[in-house]
Amino acid sequence: MKELGLGLFLIGLVSLVLPLLGLKLVFLTWIEQWGPTVSWLIRGGLTLLGLILYLSTRNRD
Numbered sequence: 001m002k003e004l005g006l007g008l009f010l011i012g013l014v015s016l017v018l019p020l021l022g023l024k025l026v027f028l029t030w031i032e033q034w035g036p037t038v039s040w041l042i043r044g045g046l047t048l049l050g051l052i053l054y055l056s057t058r059n060r061d
Contacts, residue, residue: 005053012047 015028024032031039 001053002057005050005055005057008046008050009054010050012043012050015043016047 015025015031018025031042034042
């Protein structure tokens with residue numbers, strides 16, 4: 001679960017930063033179909049979910 005959380009967190013961070021640089025990831029273009037507000041909420045939620053999963057399983061090892 002720790003690796004899943006870290007992966008989601010990193011993908012979320014990349015998806016947050018790249019649009020600010022004017023770049024797009026091919027496998028994340030479906031997010032932009034719902035408009036800019038919803039796409040930013042999805043990206044932020046993905047990042048937050050990954051961070052929560054990572055931090056919740058970090059101390060169990």
